[in-house]
Amino acid sequence: MERILIIGANGQIGSELVSALAQQHGAANVIASDIGADNLYGAARYARLDVLDKDALARLVEQEGVTQVYQLAALLSATGEKAPLKAWTLNMDGLLNILEIARERVEAGKPLKVFWPSSIAAFGPNTPGDAPQYAVMDPTSIYGISKLAGERLCEYYHAKYGVDVRSIRYPGIISFKSPPGGGTTDYAIAIFHAALKGETYECFLGPDTTLPMIYMPDAIRATIQLMDAPGEQVKIRSSYNVAGVSFNPRELAGAIKAKLPAFEIAYKPDSRQQIADSWPKSLDDERARQDWGWQSRVGVDEMVADMLANVQVSVDAAVQA
Ligand code: NAD
Secondary structure, eight states, X not given: OOOEEEETTTSTTHHHHHHHHHHHHOGGXXXXXXXXXXXXXXXXXXXXXXXXXXXXXXXXXXXXXXXXXXXXXXXXXXXXXXXXXXXXXXXXXHHHXXXXXXXXXXXXXXXXXXXXXXXXXXXOTTSOSEEOSSOOOOOOSHHHHHHXXXXXXXXXXXXXXXXXXXXXXXOEEEOSSSOOOXXXXXXXXHHHHHHHTTOOEEESSOTTOOEEEEEHHHHHHHHHHHHHSOGGGOOOSSOEEOOOEEEOHHHHHHHHHHHSTTOOEXXXXXXXXXXXXXXXSEEOOHHHHHHHOOOOOOOHHHHHHHHHXXXXXXXXXXXXX
């Protein structure tokens, strides 16, 4: 039986991962945690936890007999640029705390499986546009630098201490349940809210900025599939490229306009453009497909239809409130 701890559970990914894991393992075996007191998404079990407090984290893991940790707490690309040292401390020390606890537990014969996400931000301007699994990686944002360093730490802890750590380089994730956390791909969520409120969407990226993206159900499926894969199939312990869909704001606006003909978009690139320009346009995920059978399922049109239907529900609820 697995006992699962999710750190950063009130965030965009955590809010959805908690319910998916609760369905799979039973709600009583899934502990959602975040830095605040609020259990925002109704998890059956919730603990207030600061990932930077290693002793509290180690105590919780021991008391609950945790066997899997998903470490999602981080400052994302756009937010990170506003507070680079804070981003570095949270992103690196949060991961190191988990890896150290996992190392101690390997030594104690009570192994802890760890999931930690990297990002397309670990790539940089000299990475090929269709990023291979192994490529030049010269990230320019503090967030990307922390993700690349984190990938190296994951591989190091696996090779040196036998820690069972697994990772995915997530593309920009699109979802409707909770707000995005301050990344460069957030436009691809905000655009749906504007479209359904009948507003012109002012996009902070230019029309031709193609980026790798993934719809949340695919991202959750990839995460759980990787964590459930037999250890010998997980041959890459830094982080796996996982692809969903690639599009730019003009193409996304076109797909929305096909359903909502009155929708208009305007372009006003800001500092996030520079970050986006340093990232690849797509990811080659051949290794994830070969090693543990990854295959994306959701295309752009299906994603747009699903987003419009679900964001409509929240727009209607806001109007009634
Ligand atoms: P988010 O910002 O929505 O959520 C992060 C959560 O961490 C928040 O609920 C926050 O309260 C919590 N947190 C912050 N500091 C904490 C601390 N000290 N202790 C405990 N919790 C703390 O982020 P997200 O979009 O859910 O991303 C989760 C992970 O996935 C991050 O590592 C991020 O880098 C990675 N990722 C996300 C995307 C994306 O598009 N969302 C893409 C690539 C990688």
